[in-house]
Amino acid sequence: MGLSGPxxxxxxxxxxxxxxxxxxxxxxxDDGSGKLIRLSGIISETEAYGSKDDPASHAxxxxxxxxxxxxxxxxxAYVYFIYGLHxxxxxxxxxxxxxxxAVLIRSLIPKExxxxxxxxxxVQNILNLTNGxxxxxxxxxINRSHNxxxxxxxxxxxxxxxxxxxxxxxxxxxxxxxxxxxxxxxYLIVDHR
DNA sequence: CTACCGATTATCT
DNA sequence: GATAATCGGTAGT
Numbered sequence: 001m002g003l004s005g006p007x008x009x010x011x012x013x014x015x016x017x018x019x020x021x022x023x024x025x026x027x028x029x030d031d032g033s034g035k036l037i038r039l040s041g042i043i044s045e046t047e048a049y050g051s052k053d054d055p056a057s058h059a060x061x062x063x064x065x066x067x068x069x070x071x072x073x074x075x076x077a078y079v080y081f082i083y084g085l086h087x088x089x090x091x092x093x094x095x096x097x098x099x100x101x102a103v104l105i106r107s108l109i110p111k112e113x114x115x116x117x118x119x120x121x122x123v124q125n126i127l128n129l130t131n132g133x134x135x136x137x138x139x140x141x142i143n144r145s146h147n148x149x150x151x152x153x154x155x156x157x158x159x160x161x162x163x164x165x166x167x168x169x170x171x172x173x174x175x176x177x178x179x180x181x182x183x184x185x186x187y188l189i190v191d192h193r
Numbered sequence: 194c195t196a197c198c199g200a201t202t203a204t205c206t
Numbered sequence: 207g208a209t210a211a212t213c214g215g216t217a218g219t
Contacts, residue, residue: 047211056211066204084201086212104211134212176211 003162005152009074009093013101016093017048017187020103024111024163027140028156031116039117039140041108041130042163047174048185049090051100055179059100069148070100077158078102079137079147086134089142091151091160106175106186108136 003023009016020043027039049057051070058067058080069078070092078090094101108130110117117139123129130136137143142158151160168190173181 049211058211061205064205080211081203082210083212084203084210088211090211106211132212174211 003152003160006073006075009091010096011093012095013048013050013093013098013103014185016091017046017103017185018169020046020091020105020160021169021187021189022164022166024161025105025108025136025140025158026112026154026161027142027158029113029116029141031120037113037116039113040161041110041112041136041140043105043107043160044109045105045107045186045188047104047106047187049102049104051094051098053098054183054185056174056177056183057101059102063100067100070102072148073150074101075150075152077142077146077149077151079142079144081144082134087137087143088133089137089146104133105136106133107131107188108139110139 023043024040025043028036029039031037051059054060059070063071066080069076074093076092078092079087081087090102090104092102110129117129121139130139146158149158153159166189169187170190171184172186173184174186
């Protein structure tokens with residue numbers, strides 16, 4: 001199940017949410033030193049958001065200016081600003097039977113550019129660097145300028161590469177929503193050591 | 194350990 | 207005018 005473009009993202013949003021676990025989210029970042037560095041992490045937690053079938057989704061009530069990327073091509077970044085200070089990053093994905101959908105990236109295991117990210121975010125503990133949707137966008141320097149970017153191009157400033165194969169995955173209810181709590185569309189890699 | 198609260202603004206009703 | 211797919215700090219158990 002490689003990352004060969006749109007085919008990977010043209011499955012049900014749930015399936016894509018599971019399959020994104022273990023993939024590597026890569027940001028080519030200008031840290032101001034005059035050279036571009038790689039910031040990356042293994043995707044370890046995701047949530048699927050549907051369309052008409054999902055009252056918790058931004059797309060539930062149809063297309064608006066904010067969520068229009070969810071209704072466009074799959075395999076793109078859907079980035080939005082929330083609570084006045086955080087960004088959240090999604091990957092658009094849905095089966096041909098649906099008209100919209102996206103997968104929220106909730107957590108990463110940091111891999112590349114760790115010291116750069118920790119100093120820029122003023123984070124002491126690596127465990128607190130990318131363990132939340134608002135934290136990982138800050139660590140990787142992701143903002144609304146990336147909304148709509150294709151994630152398939154390995155040379156792009158923001159893209160997804162193959163990573164690891166997760167040992168074990170579980171699903172739970174999604175975090176921070178009030179509606180559709182019965183849908184267990186949150187997926188995580190189980191950490192056992 | 195858990196619970197609550199404030200920050201701060203784009204977006205939608 | 208109200209809400210929000212969050213976070214970090216503080217207070218309470």
